[in-house]
Amino acid sequence: MAGRRGAGAAVAAWWCAVGLLLGACLAGQTSEYRRRLGSAVDMPLDADVFRAPPGHNAPQQVHITQGNHDGTAMIISWVTTSEPGSSTVLYGTAKDNLNFSANGKHTQYTFYNYTSGYIHHCTVKNLEFDRKYYYAVGIGQTVRKFWFRTPPKSGPDVPYTFGLIGDLGQSFDSNITLAHYESNSKAQAVLFVGDLSYADNYPYHDNVRWDTWARFVERNVAYQPWIWTAGNHEIDFAPELGETKPFKPYSYRYPTPYKDSGSTAPYWYSVKRASAYIIVLASYSSYGKYTPQYKWLEAEFPKVNRSETPWLIVLMHAPWYNSYNYHYMEGETMRVMYEPWFVKYKVDLVFAGHVHAYERTHRISNVAYNIVNGLCTPVHDQSAPVYITIGDGGNQEGLATNMTAPQPAYSAFREPSFGHAILDIKNRTHAYYAWHRNQDGSAMAADSMCHPILAADGRLLRQFPVIDIHTDDSWCCGYST
Numbered sequence: 001m002a003g004r005r006g007a008g009a010a011v012a013a014w015w016c017a018v019g020l021l022l023g024a025c026l027a028g029q030t031s032e033y034r035r036r037l038g039s040a041v042d043m044p045l046d047a048d049v050f051r052a053p054p055g056h057n058a059p060q061q062v063h064i065t066q067g068n069h070d071g072t073a074m075i076i077s078w079v080t081t082s083e084p085g086s087s088t089v090l091y092g093t094a095k096d097n098l099n100f101s102a103n104g105k106h107t108q109y110t111f112y113n114y115t116s117g118y119i120h121h122c123t124v125k126n127l128e129f130d131r132k133y134y135y136a137v138g139i140g141q142t143v144r145k146f147w148f149r150t151p152p153k154s155g156p157d158v159p160y161t162f163g164l165i166g167d168l169g170q171s172f173d174s175n176i177t178l179a180h181y182e183s184n185s186k187a188q189a190v191l192f193v194g195d196l197s198y199a200d201n202y203p204y205h206d207n208v209r210w211d212t213w214a215r216f217v218e219r220n221v222a223y224q225p226w227i228w229t230a231g232n233h234e235i236d237f238a239p240e241l242g243e244t245k246p247f248k249p250y251s252y253r254y255p256t257p258y259k260d261s262g263s264t265a266p267y268w269y270s271v272k273r274a275s276a277y278i279i280v281l282a283s284y285s286s287y288g289k290y291t292p293q294y295k296w297l298e299a300e301f302p303k304v305n306r307s308e309t310p311w312l313i314v315l316m317h318a319p320w321y322n323s324y325n326y327h328y329m330e331g332e333t334m335r336v337m338y339e340p341w342f343v344k345y346k347v348d349l350v351f352a353g354h355v356h357a358y359e360r361t362h363r364i365s366n367v368a369y370n371i372v373n374g375l376c377t378p379v380h381d382q383s384a385p386v387y388i389t390i391g392d393g394g395n396q397e398g399l400a401t402n403m404t405a406p407q408p409a410y411s412a413f414r415e416p417s418f419g420h421a422i423l424d425i426k427n428r429t430h431a432y433y434a435w436h437r438n439q440d441g442s443a444m445a446a447d448s449m450c451h452p453i454l455a456a457d458g459r460l461l462r463q464f465p466v467i468d469i470h471t472d473d474s475w476c477c478g479y480s481t
């Protein structure tokens with residue numbers, strides 16, 4: 001190990017020398033690309049992507065999410081509109097032999113003058129790892145069939161590919177983003193960083209737009225799990241309408257396996273998936289000291305076994321580091337509370353949304369400040385995560401085009417365009433990450449990211465990202481201990 005570190009240090013020195021020569025090492029870049037504006041308009045109610053499936057009481061809005069902590073369960077959800085119908089799911093590993101069944105429940109809610117359909121949730125359990133399962137819903141009436149694949153059993157070198165989508169909405173651009181993501185067929189699950197339907201932008205929070213959104217995304221989320229994060233557009237707090245229960249439509253429609261990670265609310269929880277440990281935080285639930293979320297996260301970080309799941313990823317909605325002039329510093333109070341833990345436990349990646357643009361930071365932290373010392377500037381810190389804002393799904397509110405200038409030193413790359421990202425984990429030390437801008441269909445920003453590796457004595461060794469030159473967005477490089 002010592003020999004490898006020695007060689008790594010030499011590699012680091014060489015690359016940084018190259019970087020200094022090029023004047024590019026740790027420099028930030030503001031993309032000069034400017035996307036045309038003005039098309040972020042919601043699709044009309046009669047758009048084909050919103051069409052309900054044919055047949056009496058046919059299940060619609062089918063979606064799945066991971067159903068327990070280790071990935072051997074799946075929560076399957078759907079809506080029926082004429083009558084409750086069956087909450088049973090038939091499933092199996094052969095397309096024509098769905099020899100297992102699970103019984104779910106249905107529920108219903110009202111929101112001002114809206115009454116939902118019959119919302120079914122059914123958890124299928126005791127699934128085998130890394131198997132394709134076929135499933136059917138609408139049993140006894142109009143049956144619809146789908147399939148999904150369970151993740152491989154967790155292990156340090158288990159490869160897995162995640163998609164990253166945020167702030168999607170239901171505009172024409174949202175449809176382009178989803179289609180673009182679908183064209184990246186390697187991705188096996190979506191880490192969704194919040195703000196789903198934007199129904200609350202409509203008069204009376206018209207919950208019909210929750211239904212249209214769910215019909216729109218069914219073509220993907222019925223086949224691969226989306227790991228949900230709650231955004232501000234999920235709050236739906238409208239006392240002027242008599243609606244005072246925060247997250248009411250969201251929580252009726254999008255369950256999470258929070259109890260399996262010891263959480264006491266569906267908005268913060270964790271799951272393991274292949275070599276990744278994913279912690280979902282709630283930007284719009286209490287997170288101050290002594291709150292349930294604080295106490296849960298405090299207990300959660302020490303539970304992460306990096307020998308089993310070396311990749312530690314955190315999802316939240318409001319970004320901590322954001323150099324756009326939109327939602328500036330809205331994540332600051334949570335950062336102050338939790339950032340020391342992120343550094344202590346060497347979180348690899350933090351994905352957030354909320355700002356409708358793309359941005360990636362260097363590995364930076366800002367944990368030295370103590371009121372009297374004035375140390376409040378983010379510094380490069382190899383124990384700190386990379387922060388990525390990926391709130392560029394394409395919703396009707398449009399792009400965040402206005403940025404702080406000059407670009408802060410912590411910001412590595414930023415561009416206001418719609419898109420999504422792919423995180424392609426290869427093994428415990430390498431992952432390939434790419435942001436895909438909608439317009440041209442190619443990877444705009446591709447990065448190769450290294451990871452803490454374990455020394456023989458169990459210590460975590462922190463690696464710098466390995467350099468991976470791309471014309472638009474790359475970062476610096478090497479090994480360290």
Ligand SMILES: [Fe+2]
Nearest residue numbers: 195231232354
């Ligand atoms: Fe948001």
